[in-house]
Structure formats: C-alpha cells, structure tokens
Amino acid sequence: MHNWKYFGIDAPLVLILYLLSAIFLFVQGYVLRPSSPILLEVIAAGIVFIEWGLFLHTTIRGKYRLFDQVTERLGLKATDQVLDLGCGRGALLTRLASRLEPAGQAVGLDLWHSRDQSHNAAAVTQRNVTALRLTDRVKLVTGDMVALPFQDAQFDVVTTSFALHNIHDVQQRQRALQEAMRVLKPGGQLVIIDTGHHAAEYRQALDTGHLDIREVHSLGVNGWWSGPWMSSYLVYGVKQ
Structure with missing residues (x-):
C-alpha cells in the first residue's frame, strides 16, 4: 500500500x-x-x-524509496515518540509508525492543503492509517508548523518531508525550524527532506539551535523534481 x-x-x-x-x-x-x-x-x-x-x-516512485531509506537509517525504538510535520496523506508518517509498538506514537501534523498534494485531507490520511492497521499508534493533528501545539522536548524524532519549502516567507520558515527543535528531546533526531534551494539555510538554523549536524547531502535521481536543478536533499541533526 x-x-x-x-x-x-x-x-x-x-x-x-x-x-x-x-x-x-x-x-x-x-x-x-x-x-x-x-x-x-x-x-x-x-x-x-x-x-x-x-x-x-x-512523485509516484522515487520519493517512496527515499522515505524507506530514511526510515531505515533512523533506527527507531519501538516506544519512540515521533512527529511528522506536513505529513500530507501519510506516506512517511505510516512508514515511521510501522516501526513502533502501541507504546510508541507517531503524530502527523498538517494544514491539509490540496494544492500541495492531490486530495490532501485529514480524512484521507486517517483512511490510510486505518487500512494499514496503525490507528493504535498514529495521531493526526490539524496545525501549523510555525506554532506547534506541543510541549517542549516532547518527541524523540521530528521529521518533515517536502513541506518546509511551501512556507515562502524566510522568517516563517525559520520559525518552523525553531518550533521543530523546541519540541525535540535532548539527543533527539531531526530529519528534513526537502527541495528548493534552502539547504544552507536549514543547516544554519540547526547549527544556531545547537543541533549536531550529521548529514547534509543531495538524495539523487529519486528526488529530482524535473531535473538536478530541482533536486531533493537531506539535512539531519541530533539535538545536543
């Protein structure tokens, strides 16, 4: 599925x-x-x-290969608390949730804009979660990345895929990254998969937020949104 x-x-x-x-x-x-x-x-x-x-x-094949690679690399624990920002219809979210046990939880947050993804809606995502039998470990939240409705240091892992570039204002993107780091536990992992030309900006924000930056690199042909000039990249850091 x-x-x-x-x-x-x-x-x-x-x-x-x-x-x-x-x-x-x-x-x-x-x-x-x-x-x-x-x-x-x-x-x-x-x-x-x-x-x-x-x-x-x-959009129909390559990004799913990237999601599989990232999910494998994270080495999730069965009881981890995971947050996926801009989860859309749940492609990455459900992959993360499948690595958890009911004691763990994967929270997906989105504003559900269909211009970003076809038929994007909370009900559609919930349907996918139910079909994959993950309802006991997935929670969907309607909310904005720039003002997260979560406590400080609540999550072991925070991910976001192909969502940050949809925030066109630089200050708002910075705010979204600050919020992601705020809700991340010390020692927690932050993974950004995105396209556009903001990799250096994201890296600087994570460095300012005292994350240990482990990886920043292109993700290859599976992340080409029309060509290498619009490639996808990974920015990965661990909170000190």
Whole structure:
C-alpha cells in the first residue's frame, strides 16, 4: 500500500502544466508547420516532456524509496515518540509508525492543503492509517508548523518531508525550524527532506539551535523534481 495511489501526487498542478507545455511546444513547432517545423520548439517540447517524466517518477516512485531509506537509517525504538510535520496523506508518517509498538506514537501534523498534494485531507490520511492497521499508534493533528501545539522536548524524532519549502516567507520558515527543535528531546533526531534551494539555510538554523549536524547531502535521481536543478536533499541533526 505504500504507493502514490494511496498517498497522492505532489503539486498536481505543476505536473499538469509541464505536460500541457510540452504538448503546446510540440504542436506549435511541428504539427502546425509539418513542412517546415521549428526545430528549436520541437527540442524544447522534448526537454519539457523529460522534465515531466522525472517529476512523475519522483512523485509516484522515487520519493517512496527515499522515505524507506530514511526510515531505515533512523533506527527507531519501538516506544519512540515521533512527529511528522506536513505529513500530507501519510506516506512517511505510516512508514515511521510501522516501526513502533502501541507504546510508541507517531503524530502527523498538517494544514491539509490540496494544492500541495492531490486530495490532501485529514480524512484521507486517517483512511490510510486505518487500512494499514496503525490507528493504535498514529495521531493526526490539524496545525501549523510555525506554532506547534506541543510541549517542549516532547518527541524523540521530528521529521518533515517536502513541506518546509511551501512556507515562502524566510522568517516563517525559520520559525518552523525553531518550533521543530523546541519540541525535540535532548539527543533527539531531526530529519528534513526537502527541495528548493534552502539547504544552507536549514543547516544554519540547526547549527544556531545547537543541533549536531550529521548529514547534509543531495538524495539523487529519486528526488529530482524535473531535473538536478530541482533536486531533493537531506539535512539531519541530533539535538545536543
């Protein structure tokens, strides 16, 4: 069940726009001028189509491979308290929860915006949690990453995947990271998986928040949202 049919498509409008752009360029450059096609437009159509294919690969297959790798790397204890920020329909959240026993808990927090993920809603996420028989160890919370409704040092692990870049204001992103570090226990793990060009910003925020930064690196072709210029990366730290 850990696939896109249950957990949705990321930024569905972007995916549609890539495909429509490729079709438009091809029609403009070749179909409307079959006797003398404009080669530049045909080539551009091919490039955009490749970008669409890479985006599609990442959203329906690649990111799940990344989630599996990260879940394995965390080495969760069965009783850990885990928080997934911007959990969406639960792709990473349910992977984390599957490593816990009922004494542990995985909390998923989101504002449930469908523009970020197709059919994103708390009810859909709950349905996935129920189908995976994880209701005894998963709790869903509607809330904002910049003002978490949790106590200080409450969680052993805090994760966020492809959510922080949706906070466009720099100060608000910084606030979200401060909140993530606030609710993390000493010795707890913070994992950020994201795209965009904020890796250095995240690293600086974690360093300022006195986290021991263990890893900052690109996640490869499985995280290419159209190409290497829009890649995914991991920022991983442990609270001192």
